Amino acid sequence: MGFREGPTAEVFRDPLHYDNEGGRAVDRCGPLRPASHRVERRTIRLLRILHGMGPGIENWPMIARLILGLLFSILIGGLAFRLGALSSSGWLGAALVGTAVFGFGGWPWALLLIAFFVSASALTQYGLGRKAEAALDFAKGGPRDLGQALANGGIGAGLAILWGLFPHPALWWMFAGSLAAVTADTWATEVGLLSRRSPRRILDGRPVPPGTSGAITLEGTIAGGLGALGIGILAVGLSPVGGSIGMALWVGLSGFLGMLLDSLLGATVQRIYWCERCAKETERPIHRCGQPARPLRGWRWLNNDGVNALAALTGALGMLLWSLAGG
Numbered sequence: 001m002g003f004r005e006g007p008t009a010e011v012f013r014d015p016l017h018y019d020n021e022g023g024r025a026v027d028r029c030g031p032l033r034p035a036s037h038r039v040e041r042r043t044i045r046l047l048r049i050l051h052g053m054g055p056g057i058e059n060w061p062m063i064a065r066l067i068l069g070l071l072f073s074i075l076i077g078g079l080a081f082r083l084g085a086l087s088s089s090g091w092l093g094a095a096l097v098g099t100a101v102f103g104f105g106g107w108p109w110a111l112l113l114i115a116f117f118v119s120a121s122a123l124t125q126y127g128l129g130r131k132a133e134a135a136l137d138f139a140k141g142g143p144r145d146l147g148q149a150l151a152n153g154g155i156g157a158g159l160a161i162l163w164g165l166f167p168h169p170a171l172w173w174m175f176a177g178s179l180a181a182v183t184a185d186t187w188a189t190e191v192g193l194l195s196r197r198s199p200r201r202i203l204d205g206r207p208v209p210p211g212t213s214g215a216i217t218l219e220g221t222i223a224g225g226l227g228a229l230g231i232g233i234l235a236v237g238l239s240p241v242g243g244s245i246g247m248a249l250w251v252g253l254s255g256f257l258g259m260l261l262d263s264l265l266g267a268t269v270q271r272i273y274w275c276e277r278c279a280k281e282t283e284r285p286i287h288r289c290g291q292p293a294r295p296l297r298g299w300r301w302l303n304n305d306g307v308n309a310l311a312a313l314t315g316a317l318g319m320l321l322w323s324l325a326g327g
């Protein structure tokens, strides 16, 4: 080490090994004398707190982690609200999900959630003028509300809470799978809306107008796959439970399957309405023209939020099966 001018310098260089309790300090290379000056003690305490916000946050009391999570979520959600990516109720949803994920999961969980949230919000904002028309027919177009925030993040928040109770590695991968699915779905929708070609119905490949539920585009599908894979790679990089590049592929695949299920359900059993005035399909019971739309097909209880939640669940279950198979 060769840096032995005194305990003060040593403590500043390596404040994490300074044990404040009882004024005793123990370093890897032996006991140190306590720092003598008050300012130094304060600096050390501050450094310890800052460090605690890093990996050491696992050792914080739960209530402190939840409060910090709430503050972060309100900040990030507020930014998204100002940028038009969230409605005010969506802000509440983001705060609920973010608080649970950060409070019970910690940094790796929060960062993976942020990766989804920031990329999805950015893609939603990108080219907004070009896709506004079609996006308005989608329930998921425009600022996300409470239902959408919970549909996208609710499964993940539940998994984070379970992890807080018993941190089993499978829970991390299920969390990654659920985020991969909602990321893929959002990326596919937003990139697909920018496509110059008509989307095609997933069931029979027939071209349909942009904004039709259950329709896919080549560009959107590729983007969705890349989004899911990106979450997989990040999940391996941030993983608190180890992992290999093969895991990234499995997370990506689970997310991709979740996205396909989303389109499949959208084309078949999701509740779809018909606006007489505009002669258009819509996912909303009240069309954007203000006219109440009449039910056209699908199950009454399965709206777009339900479909999104099922997609997230599929991503999570894909990784559960993978874990059970001994991966």
Ligand SMILES: [Zn+2]
Pocket (backbone or CB within 6 Å): 275, 276, 277, 278, 279, 287, 288, 289, 290, 291
């Ligand atoms: Zn209408």
